[in-house]
Amino acid sequence: MRKKYLALVSLCAGTMLLSACGNLGSGSGNSVTQATQRSNKGYQTTGQADTSDYQGVIENGRYLTSKARGVGIIQNSENMLNLKSFESGMTTLSKEEFPTKDYIFREGQLLTKGTVQDWLGRRSKDNPTGLNPEDNGEKDADKRNPIYIQQIEEQDYMKETDGKLELAGITIGIGMNRKDYYQKEQYGAVYTTNISKEKMEEEGKKAAAEVLKRVRKLDGASDVPILICMYEQAPNDSLVGGTFYAYSVSDGDTLGSWKETDLQTSVLPATSANGAVNDNDESSFNAFKNKTQSFFPNLAGVTAQAKYNNKSLQELHVKITTQFYSETEIRSFTQFVSQMAKTYLPGDIPIDITIKGSDGEVQAFLAREKDSGSFYTHVFDD
Secondary structure: OHHHHHHHHHHHOOOOOEOOHHHHOOOOHHHHHHHHHHHHOOOEEOOOOOOOOEOEEEEOOEEOOOOOOOHHHHHOOOOHHHHHHHHHHHHHHHHHHOOOOOOEEEEOOOOOHHHHHHHHOEOOOOOOOOOEOOOOOOOOOOOOOOOOEEEEEEEEEEEEEOOEEEEEEEEEEEEEOOEEEEEOOOOOOEEEEEOOHHHHHHHHHHHHHHHHHHHHOOOOOOOOOEEEEEEEOOOOOOOOOOEEEEEEEEOOOOOOOOEEOOEEEEEEOOOOOOOOOOHHHHHHHHHHHHHHHHHOOOEEEEEEEEEEEOOEEEEEEEEEEEOOOOHHHHHHHHHHHHHHHHHHOOOOOOEEEEEEEOOOOEEEEEEEOOOOOOOEEEEOOO
């Protein structure tokens, strides 16, 4: 039961691509009517609880998952924060080109898992479609050809035509490395090749042009707008995920002009390696952290990921690690955290707070939607 509930909380909380939880689990007449209407049109969607989020596509009674699902996870196993920031950032950028009121979100169906794996591989006789340079046999960090392209993901955006959903837009995210980790021998020590920002951007533009050319040849993608977003991977030891640094929209066979983005992810409290994006946000979080720790000293840590757009705080994801063992302690602490968060943290953004024990088990969860007064709280029992 606990695992099922935790999965539901994880689905509904944080930065969501869809608003499925608002309708799929509801018994309200509106959501049932909407689902029935969609079904009569020949397709179904998850429904839309918030106009700022996309509806998703349901096919044959199941949510339609990506054909390349899992490739990004394999490629980014050392820092899962990269994957989360990558996916949520793609959707954020897509909302400007494909508004939620006009488009329905569909997980990528054009690029298969095998295709993405081949594209992420090195170019060779056996893999002529590899986007990364061939292995030149060098082992020295400054002489070898590094892996520049680490991640590729597709998102589809649909519109209704004559009662049917048709592909109306595509977003392609390309994750680029600034650090390429490699081994000189199997199971050996891990070494690093550093990649300059200029080289990363140069290789990224070449990859984007080639990806566009290949995607245009796929069925249904020859004449729809394609948004290509460029992402800089965070290092493996980073406390935050990476960030998108540029994007381009294509209505034909060539890319449009590149535009810089200002999406950032910051860790709070700020460190020397990751400075604060906004001093006021850091001060508010530190006040929350200090007040919480002063009343409950048995805390191993209070940190947060803050997501920004144009230096404006958009989301806050807080993690608290405790050394509590009794359920009464956890309940009291959760109630206190709810009050402190309401007092010190910004009230105009979505916030979620996960409380974990020192063993990694989730003990409690709190969440508040944008402009909502109170936090939803849940304490997990055995």
